[in-house]
Amino acid sequence: MLFYAAVRIVLLGKSISENSGVGNFLLGRAAFDSEAPPDVVERVGGRLKDRQVMVINSPQLLQTNISDHQITQTVRECVSLSHPGPHVIVLLLKHDQCSAEDHKCVEKVLKSFSERVYQHTLVLTTQEPTETNDILHKIIRKCFYRNLSLQRSSSLDDLLQMFEDIVQKNDEQHLDCAEDEASQYFTMEQQDTERLSEGVKLNLVVCGSDGTLKSSISELILQQTERDMKLHGCLISLVELPALSRLSVEEVMRQTLRCVSLCHPGVHVFLLIIPDAPLNNEDKAEMEEIQRIFSSRINKHMMILIMQNSKHQTEELCEETQSVIESFEGRHHFFGPNTQVSTLMENIEQMVEENRGEFFSTETFLEAQMKKLLQFEEMKKKIDLLETNLLSQERIQHLLQRLHLDRHHNKLRAADVLQITKHSLQSHESCAEEELIQTFIQKLLMMNYRARCIHAKENNDSFEDESDIFKDLSLSNTGTSQSVQIHPMDVQMALFHCADGFLKQLMVTKLSQCQYALPLLVPDPFTQQIEFPLWTFRQINKSWKMRITNNQITSQTQPIYKAETPMVFFFRFGSVSSSKSQLMNSLINEKHNTFFHRNCPGSSRTRVLMDGVVEIAWFCPSGKNMDKFTDCVAFCNLHGDAGYHEKQLQILTEMASVNVVILPKLQRNDKSMTEVEKLYKDSKPLICLFTEDVSTLPEMQKGKYNIGLKDRNQSDVSKELRRAINDCLSEPSSTFRLEDMTKHSDIRVDEEDDDDCRRGREAAQQMMSLLKKKDLIKNKESILPCQGKLWHQWSKKNKELLKLRGEEQENEKETNKKKTEMNKIREQQNKSDVSEIVKFFITEIDSGDEHEMMFFLKWLTILLDEQTSGGLKYNEKWASAVKLKEKPDKYGQLRPKQNKHVKTSEDLQAAVFGLEHIMREIGQIYESCSSVKKQKKGLHFDFSSLPSIAAEMMISGFPLELMDGEADHVPVIWISAVLDELIQKLGDQRVFVLSVLGVQSSGKSTMLNAMFGLQFAVSAGRCTKGAFMQLVRVSEEMKPQMNCDCILVVDTEGLQLAGRSTRHHDNELATFVVGLGNLTLINIFGENPTELQEILQIVFQAFLRMKKVRLNPTCVFVHQNFSDVTAREKNMEGRRRLKEKLDEMTKLVAKDEVYDAECFSDVTGFDVQYDVKYFAQLWEGSPPMAPPNPNYCNNLQELKETIITHASKSHRMMLTDLKDYIKNFWEDILKELFAPS
Known part of the structure; x- marks a missing residue:
């Protein structure tokens, strides 16, 4: 409308x-x-x-x-x-x-x-x-x-x-x-009389506390005028005013307004009826209320009608009645059994003449009572708002009940949705209503933007027809509303409101990966308090490229909460025919619904939780000529009528670089027009879009545009709007930063409101202040002394020692020498100082409760990532060196560039400092103390409590380093102690080990994170080194089916990692990972035959070594970035070629290894039909604005189901078995028992 x-x-x-x-x-x-x-x-x-x-x-x-x-x-x-x-x-x-x-x-x-x-x-x-x-x-x-x-x-x-x-x-x-x-039809059927009479119509109001007396007087007056209309020559309009003293303040105001309004153009005479006897409390209260509500301006129109019960009563006034009459200017009339109505009418006419025909009009009433009226209107607004809020809360409660969330307000945890459940096996576009939340979050975790397309299965139960529809309509409409589909955004926002801080952050991070708009300002559905969920943005980074003046391209990657960008704010007044969100999508990404709009699948008018929500999305340019905007631009969208959300409107219009308002046809006196005029007078650019206008982009004055939308092509409107926005942004304008939202005191900031979050941040900032005092490039060794040269030396000596032990004739003298050297190194580790940073970390982890510890670790990860995100500058320097190499005439400049590049690379690696380095140091402190059986000086805790810290972190969802990627060694003592603590905390659980192998940057970590909601590092410059393990819990309902209590996921560094990889290193890593895993995912990226050949050879040798010692691990090949995963014939051909390569390699290597095998399936339980998965490209289009490809997400789901099937068929392994197996297996690798012949 x-x-x-x-x-x-x-x-x-x-x-x-x-x-x-x-x-x-x-x-x-x-x-x-x-x-x-x-x-x-x-x-x-x-x-x-x-x-x-x-x-x-x-x-x-x-x-x-x-x-x-x-x-x-x-x-x-x-x-x-x-x-x-x-x-x-x-x-x-x-x-x-x-x-x-x-x-x-x-x-x-x-x-x-x-x-x-x-x-x-x-x-x-x-x-x-x-x-x-x-x-x-x-x-x-x-x-x-x-x-x-x-x-x-x-x-x-x-x-x-x-x-x-x-x-x-x-x-x-x-x-x-x-x-x-x-008033055509008068009270006494006097239509003809009205037309003939030229008399005045008298408007009378009868008031008083006694309803019976009022009615009797009214009847007498009406009967008399009906009998003798011509006698007085006037028409009578008579209204009874209810007794006011019995009514509420609001009802008094309503009834008096109604009474005066019914007497158009106004009341000539008020007849106040009182008894000729001492006034009772009710009479007194009534007169006080009449004077209060009508004010003294009623006095000239008031006649006191004193009722007498007896014919013989005298017309003498008692003192109290006399006082009442005087307070109303003295006009009165006695009315008893013998009194003629005509006498009363004559007195009334005389009173009207004295007043010269003046009447007490609605305007008079409003003027006299303006202050009271304003108070009443304010109260009326509050009542209406209260009614609306109560209705809204009923709908919200009903929605939460339908979604089975009514008992989960702020209680749903990330751990609840990250475990393997029956929903992990489902990937439907429709589901039962009570499963909507689980199905939505499972798809969202897998970065499937079709999570918003899920709908509830329709209930086809039929109802018997009723003859009377109103039996149903008179109810509260619950029955009919149940059949209405739940709005997709209500599913998202219901989950958001019922989630704890960690699940909210996970949700928003995944929404960002899906290239969806994110909640920026969110009204509490029950209190309407506006919240700014800054915490939820903390893990989001955005990358973009820009062309600078000399046509060079510059790249940026920033945490989005720190990015300073222009911001365009969209809002509407009233109900408009054009979709604001759809129009915004055409500006940001025409092929993707960044903002959910009315024409999206599943949309309806029944949404409950989106009014007043402000969402934000960013356009990130790619540095190409086709970019719609040349810089990163934030777009904010206020849902609902801005007239009802004044606080959001005020905050965003102030912070915006450009304001864009969509308007219907408004009246000049409309409150919304006042707001628009205020924005028009402001110096900030304003673009007005008129839904009922066809005008095209006239710039009314500098920075002020009017664009008509009626009967216009959407593409043309988008072009004009984009041009107007770009024109506005080309001028110097204010920039927007998420963190600046916290300056508005009238909104709630989640980070400040949650005490655990605030304390966790303060502790992490305190620790970062200790770190910032150090130059990491120069002082990393002093901050982390146990894991540097000493640990690397010990690892090397240990490998040499175990290799000696693996020889047929062990040299006892050499062995003892190695042991002595290793003990000395452990002594040195034990004597080294514990840095203030590590001491602070251990103290903080040990002293806080679980919730506060989680916030501290999350904050520390965020702040450490922010400090060490220097990878892109390094990449830019390397890119410039590559360009010089391509130009022979500039070759002389290349060598200095390359040397500088090598130095930059070393400095970059030295400056990388993450949570894994702190935990590695704690691990080495524990190993050195255990080896020398001595408490470390300066450590204020018993070293035996350190593994408990790591075990708690694993239970909380943090990965733990299994193999040190810099020392190429497994800290067996530390890992065994951590697993012992896990057993103490969880019990000796059945575990299924899933490991992954593949080349560098082939998407291994991205795949695991999306499939299980994990936190393996995926950012550029932070690629995985060594191996990390992370726990995935299995729900109680799935434990019998999966034959395990948890999955241990092992992510590894890439094979053939630039600058690190040797054939020996890759073989060692592959052997460890394949031997450790019940199932190994072999990740292959693209269709490069050389790369494929090399990785298959490494993998095959690892499997062959396992077979030779009677271990039977299985594998699944994951072929990522496959050009056409939908072509069945091409998939079959790909499988056939892969099998040929594997079989061919089997024969060659088996011959060298003196092992009888003809095909790859002889070595491992491999089925080429089921154990080869082809994955679509990760992105649907070109980054940075492309969303994840839904086909990739579907491939992930299929792989997850395959993994669960493998788990259900695997042999049982307990955590205690795993602990012993890791220790023994790693030592066997170092003894080179698995070395190729």
Whole structure:
């Protein structure tokens, strides 16, 4: 709809139950009572889908037996309650109850509103017709054939559309109900008298505390004027004011306003009825309330009517009554059994003459009571807002119940969704409603952007037809709402609201990887307190490339919370016909729905949790000419009507570089126009998009643009809008930074609100301040003394020692010498100082509770990554050296560049400092103390407690280094101790070991992280070295099926790693990983035959060595970045060639190794049909704006199911077995028992 104000709808009918039923159907709750008195006109506000409505319910006005006086009074009340007039009038009629008399009544009632009433009227029939009713057809024809038959299957959307049509046809204008039209039918059927009489119409209001006395006086006056109209030459309009002292403040205001409004143009005389006796408390309270609400301006219009019960009472006033009369300027009249009404009327006429015809009008009342009225309006707003919030909270609670989240507010943990469950095996586009959350999060963890496309399976249960639809409609609409599909964004936001901080951060990180917009400002669904979830952005990095002035390309990678970029803010006022979010998508990425919009699959008008949410997304340029914007630009999107979300509007318009507002047709006095005019006067660029205008990009003044959207091609609009935004951004403008949002004191910041998060950050910052005092390139060895040269020397000596032991004739003298040297090194490690940084880390981990420890570790990881993210500068230097190499005339400059590059590479590696280095140091402290059996000086903890730290970290989801990639050694003592602690904490669990092998940068870690929600390092310059292990928990329901309690995932450095790899190193690593894993994933990237040949040879030799010692590991080949995973024939051909290569290699190597094997399946349980997986390209398009390819995500799901199948068939291994196996197996490798012949 194109109107901003509330839609005012008047329901006219003849049955209280039918009217209440339809009213409740519209509002979606039991707003109207079906047992209320039929003569009561009620007004109830609420939200109809996404718009404000006001429903005025008059359930008796179409009854044929009500008097003209009742019609007039009720119509006036309807007009008053729908002030300044209704937009829509709904006639509730039935086919079998529409006679000629009904027709006459309908016409009389409608004409009482206005001659133009039919342009605003529709007919709602409530039963299937058995035969044609000509009279009903006539009424429908007069209403321009606007008719809807309301049945059980009727959709609220159909009725909404009819309302919208009526409002649009009338140019959004309400029905103008002039008083002379509304008063055609007078109280005493005096139409002819009115036309003939030239007298004045007198408006009288009868007030007082005694309802019986008021009614009797009213009847006497009306009877007398009916008998003798010409005697006084005036028409009488009489309204009874309810006793005010019994009403609430709000109701007093409503009733008095109603009373004065019904007496158009105003009240000539107020008749205050009091008894001729001592006033009781009720009488006194009533008079006080009348004076309070009407003020002293009522005194000149007030006549005190003193009621006498006896004919013989004297007209003497008691002191108390005299005081009352004087307070109202002294006019009074005694009224007893002998009193003539004519005498009273003469006194009234005289009073009107004295007042020169002046009356107490609505304007008079408002002027006198402006302050009170403003207070009332404020209270009314609060009441309406409270009603809306209560309704909203009911819907939210209902939504959470449907999603089975009603008991999980802020309680869902990352650990709950990262374990293997039955949902890990499901990859459907539809599921049961109670499974929506689990299905959504499983797809999201796998970076599948189709997570938003999941929908609940429809319930096809049929219901028996009921003869009376209103039995259902009069309820709170729960039954009908259950059948409405849950909005996809409600699924996302419900999970967001019910998640703890770590799961929220994981969610937002995955949403960012899916190239989706992220929640920036989020109102609490129950308190409306606005939250800025800064914590959720902390793990997100964005990369982009820009062309600088000399046409060179510069690259940037930044944590998004620190990035300073221009920001464009989109918002709307009112209800608009164009989709704002869809328009924003066309600016950012035309092929991807960054912002969810009304035309996305699963969208509906029933969303509950998105109003007031601000989402943010970034456009990141690629440095190519086709870039839509030349710099990284943030786009913010306020969902819902900005007029209802003033705080978000104020914050974002202030912080934006450019404001873009979408507007319907607004009236000049509309509050939204005031906001637009304020923005127009501001110096900040403003682009106005008009949904009802066709204009094209006139720049009204510098930085101010108007663009019409009506009947325009979306592509043309996008081009114009993009050009306008680029023009605005080409001028110097303010930049936006996420962290600056914290400066707004009226919003809640999650990092500050959560005490554990805040303490974790403070501790991590304190530790970083210790680190920043050191130059890592020069002082890394002093910070981490145990893991540097000493550990490398010990590893080398240990390899030499074990190699000696592996020889047939061990040299005892040489062996003892090695042992002595190794013991000396351990002594040196033990004597080395413990740096303040390591001491601080151990103290902090040991002292905090589990939640605070998790925040500390997360914060430390974030801050360490931020400090050591210098890889791109190094890459740029290397790229410049490569360019020089391509130019012979510049070759003389190459050598210095290359030398500088080597130095830069060394410095870069020295400067890399992560959590793994701290844990490696703690591991070496433990190993040295264990070896020399001595507590380390300066260590304030018993060294035996150190493995517990690592075990807790593994349980919490952090990876632990299994093989030191710099020393090429497994710290067996440390790993064994950590596994012992795991056994102590978890019990001796069954474990399935999954390991992965592949070349460098082939996507191994990315694949594992996406498949299991892990945290292996994937950033450039931080590629995996050595091997890391991480626990994946298995849910109780899956343990019997999988035959294990947890999966231990082992990620390894790439084979043929530049600058490190030797054939011996790769063989050693491959042998360790293959021998350790129950299942090994062999990751192959692309279709390079040379690379394929080399890696297959390394892998095959490892498997052959396992077979020779009667170990039977299995493998699955994962062929990533395959050009066409959908071509079955090509896949079959690829499998055939792979099998030929493996079989050919088997024969060659088996011959050298003197082993009888003809094909690869003789060496390992390998099935080429099931154990080769082809993966699509990771990205759907070109980075940095491309989302992950859904086909890649589907391939991940298939691989995950294959892994689970392998786990269910694998032999049982306990953690204790694994501990012993790692120790023995690594020693056997070092003894070269697995060396090739």
